[in-house]
């Protein structure tokens with residue numbers, strides 16, 4: 001039963017899925033606030049009359065999580081806990097008709113390019129002048145910066161182009177303007193995100209301009225770290241390595257999903273690259289940007305993956321020594337080209353293979369981290385936990401990578417500060433150390 005009187009002009013936003021979805025929720029919240037709505041994200045006071053769920057439709061597990069969230073809030077509407085329920089994002093884009101049929105309690109479903117219509121449904125106007133402004137859902141000292149939307153790649157297993165459309169780069173000036181406003185508001189770390197960040201500029205300028213963007217962002221006062229995510233290996237723009245190497249505030253960090261190493265599967269996945277070419281690229285990146293940390297993502301149990309190809313991946317992960325690695329069990333997604341293949345690796349075997357890859361990576365990650373013991377590293381302080389502080393090195397992205405547990409007997413650290421930390425100990429996924437100097441900006 002309704003515990004509290006509901007605020008008609010208050011919206012509770014729920015975000016599922018990736019950082020790009022979080023970015024979209026931040027844009028939505030910025031628009032709502034400019035329309036005099038009160039907004040809250042995730043944690044709530046329970047008095048918002050309206051709930052907006054920004055869903056994910058990428059793979060099976062993510063879809064299930066989104067549907068569970070919709071059902072949870074549909075129940076809340078039935079019991080009068082809320083008045084209105086709106087659903088947007090990738091799942092809604094991909095399965096609108098089925099969702100309207102199966103969960104009719106939802107007042108309206110919207111696609112991934114439907115913000116003006118969603119706002120209209122709440123009696124709000126879409127304010128074009130706000131482009132580049134949003135209400136951050138992350139701690140103020142770091143922010144995601146979506147540099148483009150959509151994807152033109154043909155990866156066989158991926159449904160994202162179906163939900164996000166063709167690649168559209170955001171103008172460079174708009175991104176610089178946004179970075180300046182964020183820096184002025186206290187953001188110290190910018191995380192560049194896209195479906196394929198290395199494609200940046202091709203559609204808009206007829207040439208890849210990611211290196212130009214990195215340099216321009218690096219010139220923005222107050223930005224201590226710029227981190228690059230979602231690079232695509234095929235056609236990787238080499239000038240990006242130059243920008244990384246020459247600019248101290250461009251993190252020596254690169255997230256580049258590679259998905260697999262077996263040539264037969266790379267071809268079936270339509271990745272446009274071979275194992276040899278991938279290794280050559282990785283070596284060139286490590287040569288031209290010394291000390292760079294590489295993060296990658298792999299798929300286990302792709303249709304037809306043999307035991308031998310799985311074993312090849314295990315020995316490859318051991319050999320390539322990625323600093324950070326994630327692995328997904330393959331998800332058979334309708335309307336993707338891989339859907340025509342037999343999904344012949346049983347779910348339990350997919351899971352077992354993914355765990356086996358992470359077991360190999362655990363050992364790699366431990367040695368990578370142990371090599372940092374005794375070194376002094378700049379660490380961005382993210383939060384306090386009791387008498388300790390938790391932060392990240394330039395080799396660690398929020399939410400997905402390692403953390404540093406910081407003791408600071410002499411100095412009172414502050415969230416958003418950079419501190420010099422001497423690493424005292426290392427485990428597979430964390431470092432421990434002592435802060436002995438506070439920096440304002442690296």
Ligand code: SF4
Nearest residue numbers: 151153155158160195
């Ligand atoms: S690059 Fe490939 S995997 Fe990534 S979003 Fe595009 S199609 Fe999907």
